[in-house]
Amino acid sequence: MKQILFALVSITLVPTLSYAQAAMHRTPDGKPDLSGVWQVMNTAVWDIQDHNAEKGIPAGLGVVEGGELPYTPAAAQKKKANFENRATADTEAKCFLPGVPRITYMPFPFQIVQTPAQVTFLYEYAHAVRNVFMNTPHIEGQLYWWMGDSRGRWDGDTLVVDVTDFNDETWFDRAGNFHSDALHVVERYTLVDADHINYEATIEDAKVFTRPWKMSMILNRHTEKNFRLLEYECFSN
């Protein structure tokens, strides 16, 4: 009877324990271990909002919380024009670095290398690299970098990355959703179990949007034996 009771209690209790309380894999300094190779399984690269299928493009659920993007009226016009000119106006088509958060949901794997002072993201797409420097201030003054200036900190078991100093040449997707050089991204990486990270990016850009907005998606760990990053040296292919 005791055994049955214990089994019942286990069944009811275990699912309510969060991964953090369970046996989360941690680094020697006690932080969640995000190292590994990750990739999204969504269609945000084409359009971060809900979209129907087209030839060569799968239909997809949007990744934007609430569905709508709070463009200013002028920015909404620009987005429309971007969409119409997307074949030539999107710098991704020229193999340029795609910015943040777009690099996260490109259809390529990326590897996280984690140390206490620095978390480095190595992306298969174009050998892109992001160095996230932990607990350090942003660089003084405004820079105009493709991938921005990334500064990280731990908020409990969540890696929070504050990214500033962007240029205005990248889009969020191939549908023309865009930002200015006032873009400020706050990313949150939270392990939900051994092989999944909940990824959120809060977007602020007062030149383009009337309020901050958020996108979220799941990053899936590559667990295939001997999996490794290959190369997509975009403009040489």
Place this chain on the structure above:
Amino acid sequence: MRSALLRSMMLAAGALTATLIWSPSVSGQASKNRPVVAGCPSVSAKFHPCALEKAKTFSPPRMPDGTPNLQGIWDAPLAMGFQNIEDYPGNPAPGGFGPAVSVIVDPADGKVPYFPWARAQRDENVAKYIDPYAQCLPTGVPRQMANFRTRQITQSGNMISIVNEAGGHIYRVVYMDGRPHLSPTFKLWMGDSLGRWDGNTLVIETTNLNGRWWYDSMGHFASDALKVTERLTLVDADTLHYQATMEDPKVYSRPWTMAFPLERIKEKGYEQMEEACHEGDHDAAGFVLGGYQPYLGPRFPQ
């Protein structure tokens, strides 16, 4: 914290070094400017045996798992970005390179042991083709280790990453878990790198290279049959002895080896910066106007 202005200036400098235009006064001759590194003569032929001898008695710092700790940000100023891996007298023309001392320690003449057709191909490369690196293409291996600006080595679990600052975006992941190489189907700019420890030395074997990059700005090349075996050994706390042995039976008559020091960047809080290269690069257009062609790999004799 360096200012944004300083960083911008350094970025501009980085962009300049990505071109062939490199003032002789900047490059200089390594041995003249820095005769001694880690107590050894800086010229490769002399540094190589001296540093290996010193490394025998140096006890390196270690990672928690007991392996030598090679982590840090490393510069290779004496390799001079591989303007020319062989001896070079210098070119007095405007924009020409300064003199260079060979980084090749075997064979003893400091020359790449090309088959005759391959030596001719190298000459043709200089005359006709654009250095792929000047087109913002990846360096390949071993040029990654000699390239301008820094590379960061991070040891984490069963892998070691080597991430470069210059040249757009270049990195390698070295797997230490005993996995096999990729199938020969794969031809990669940076290859497939597998590592192991030989005592205090990190040994990296790289295959699956695509043979489309040059070792240097002067047309020295390999084919996709190249195998590179690198050995990285701490000589003292702030100096690595780096050596790479190249085997490519399609291009060289025998294996050959280069060696040079990597020196630790000791500036506190040094951070690698973004160097976009292909994005907005106009150097390649200049080469095309000059009649140079993109290099697509060696042309083997019929």
